[in-house]
Amino acid sequence: MKYLVLLGRILYSLIFISSSFHHFSTQTIAYAASKGTPMSSILVPFSGILALLGGVVFYWDIKQNGAHGLLYYF
Secondary structure, eight states, rough: HHHHHHHHHHHHHHHHHHGGGGGGGGHHHHHHTTTTTHHHHHHHHHHHHHHHHHHHHHTOOOHHHHHHHHHOOO
């Protein structure tokens, strides 16, 4: 059972880690700007950093409350 929990933790964190890299592309920033997101050139990469840090912290099981907080703000 503990291996199933570990597998779930790895797969869940990989969702956030893999999606975070798309937040740094100019296409994603331009799309957010076209939808009216204020300061999209700053906020979109910042959300990518939050997703990356949240996924890494959740994967390494460091301070679970911190990971949940980062993913909550994402």
